[in-house]
Amino acid sequence: MKPVRFKYQAPATVAEAVQQLAEAGIDGKALAGGQSLVPMMNFRLARPAVLVDLNGVAELSGITVDGDHVELGALTRHQTIADSERLQHALPLLARTAGLIGHWGIRTRGTVGGSVVHADPSAEWPAVLTALSAELELVGPQGAHRVPAGEFVLGPLTTAIGMDEILTRIHIPRVPTARTAIEEVARRPGDFALAGAVVVASTEDTRWTFFGLGGPPETVRLSADDARDEASLKRQLTDRVAALEVTGDMHGGAEWRRQVAVVVALRAWRQVAA
Amino acid sequence: MTEERVEITLAVNGHDERVTVEPRWLLSDVLRRECGLLGVHVGCEHGVCGACTVLLDGEPVRSCLMFAVQAAGHQLTTVEALGTADHLDPVQQAFWEAHGLQCGFCTPGMVLTARALLDRDPHPSEETIRETLAGNLCRCTGYQFIVDAVLLAADKRAEGAEGGA
Numbered sequence: 021m022k023p024v025r026f027k028y029q030a031p032a033t034v035a036e037a038v039q040q041l042a043e044a045g046i047d048g049k050a051l052a053g054g055q056s057l058v059p060m061m062n063f064r065l066a067r068p069a070v071l072v073d074l075n076g077v078a079e080l081s082g083i084t085v086d087g088d089h090v091e092l093g094a095l096t097r098h099q100t101i102a103d104s105e106r107l108q109h110a111l112p113l114l115a116r117t118a119g120l121i122g123h124w125g126i127r128t129r130g131t132v133g134g135s136v137v138h139a140d141p142s143a144e145w146p147a148v149l150t151a152l153s154a155e156l157e158l159v160g161p162q163g164a165h166r167v168p169a170g171e172f173v174l175g176p177l178t179t180a181i182g183m184d185e186i187l188t189r190i191h192i193p194r195v196p197t198a199r200t201a202i203e204e205v206a207r208r209p210g211d212f213a214l215a216g217a218v219v220v221a222s223t224e225d226t227r228w229t230f231f232g233l234g235g236p237p238e239t240v241r242l243s244a245d246d247a248r249d250e251a252s253l254k255r256q257l258t259d260r261v262a263a264l265e266v267t268g269d270m271h272g273g274a275e276w277r278r279q280v281a282v283v284v285a286l287r288a289w290r291q292v293a294a
Numbered sequence: 295m296t297e298e299r300v301e302i303t304l305a306v307n308g309h310d311e312r313v314t315v316e317p318r319w320l321l322s323d324v325l326r327r328e329c330g331l332l333g334v335h336v337g338c339e340h341g342v343c344g345a346c347t348v349l350l351d352g353e354p355v356r357s358c359l360m361f362a363v364q365a366a367g368h369q370l371t372t373v374e375a376l377g378t379a380d381h382l383d384p385v386q387q388a389f390w391e392a393h394g395l396q397c398g399f400c401t402p403g404m405v406l407t408a409r410a411l412l413d414r415d416p417h418p419s420e421e422t423i424r425e426t427l428a429g430n431l432c433r434c435t436g437y438q439f440i441v442d443a444v445l446l447a448a449d450k451r452a453e454g455a456e457g458g459a
């Protein structure tokens with residue numbers, strides 16, 4: 021199928037884009053990589069009357085690394101992040117995550133910001149950014165403000181962004197002493213994860229942030245003492261995951277997803293414990 | 295809503311094409327209908343099959359997930375640019391010799407993705423080839439001969455580079 025007619029706008033700056041979205045109101049939609057929005061438009065599940073294409077807004081792209089934080093422009097493509105040598109040194113979890121997303125031909129277009137705003141429950145980015153305590157910078161007609169990544173996703177495909185707001189930058193603190201890993205199970209490389217876990221281990225505690233369970237990313241925290249040997253860790257993770265709200269679908273039932281969640285959580289933990 | 299049309303220039307396979315499009319027209323459809331490039335195959339129109347793959351500035355993209363207006367100012371490559379019937383690109387030649395195709399529907403996307411992979415990584419491992427081509431579906435071959443074809447293409451390109459040097 022083909023998209024319905026729309027008015028196409030190609031702003032050059034964030035200010036212009038915000039203004040165009042505000043004018044369009046409920047009929048407007050921002051277009052980033054198009055890897056989630058365009059399929060929905062092709063099948064007419066999304067029918068925006070005004071499409072504000074962010075791809076010409078140069079200030080939205082780019083990776084900045086400094087001593088204690090990393091900044092990603094919202095329009096930075098997954099493949100750019102996967103290939104970034106600077107990130108492989110500064111925060112390798114980001115490069116590794118980007119490489120897990122979709123296929124090459126998806127990653128060359130799809131963007132980190134688009135993924136977070138789309139908020140697919142199986143998407144990697146919302147979980148990774150939650151796990152890393154990232155902050156999302158949103159710009160609207162009233163100006164800019166920041167929202168913690170962990171508070172941004174409200175439910176499947178639902179976030180705290182206003183309809184006239186744009187996600188511009190993602191601020192990620194670097195904690196050089198923390199060890200991190202991501203693991204997921206998917207049918208083929210590049211398919212959406214059936215369940216996945218991001219682990220961040222520091223001297224005080226270990227936190228697992230899960231994705232692919234049907235809702236927003238969910239975090240489970242255990243103290244460094246709790247996470248000493250694998251057998252007791254497995255028991256505790258099983259109990260904690262049993263308490264999470266999990267939705268099954270045709271690719272895997274809720275109980276099965278819980279079991280996979282524990283498996284990937286342990287796989288990730290082995291990497292940081294090693 | 296009135297039908298808005300815009301004139302754009304697409305740089306396709308090394309030359310400029312002036313086309314008049316509606317903003318909602320997909321790049322895949324414009325390449326096929328306005329530019330006559332029927333090697334751009336349309337399978338699913340939601341990013342899953344990879345048949346519509348073209349190279350945008352040398353990198354593979356799904357042409358069904360871009361609007362043609364977005365491609366102005368970029369270099370596009372379709373399978374038509376790779377070789378001719380008498381003078382195949384090494385990747386095409388390898389697909390022929392290794393039986394990397396049956397019906398041919400997936401082949402333009404496979405060949406372009408393989409070409410882009412070899413430009414980036416001239417000697418990919420079998421695992422890299424499999425991971426890279428996982429984004430292109432084939433309903434006929436069972437993939438093994440496609441993987442063989444890409445390995446063969448890597449050899450052919452290496453020989454070609456030596457021979458030409």
Ligand SMILES: Cc1cc2nc3c(=O)[nH]c(=O)nc-3n(C[C@H](O)[C@H](O)[C@H](O)COP(=O)(O)OP(=O)(O)OC[C@H]3O[C@@H](n4cnc5c(N)ncnc54)[C@H](O)[C@@H]3O)c2cc1C
Binds near residue numbers: 131138144186213
């Ligand atoms: C075959 C296939 C496999 C995939 N596999 C995976 C996978 O394994 N994991 C995964 O995470 N994703 C996967 N994806 C989705 C992919 O990651 C998308 O790139 C991503 O979900 C959306 O990003 P985008 O830049 O393409 O956004 P778009 O599709 O352009 O937009 C998505 C939504 O976000 C809004 N939006 C985008 N950017 C902004 C912004 N800066 N400010 C405000 N609103 C914005 C848009 O209005 C729209 O509502 C897959 C997609 C396909 C087609």
Ligand code: FES
Binds near residue numbers: 346
């Ligand atoms: S037609 Fe574009 S990916 Fe299937």
Ligand code: FES
Binds near residue numbers: 395434
């Ligand atoms: S050769 Fe028929 S789909 Fe691949």
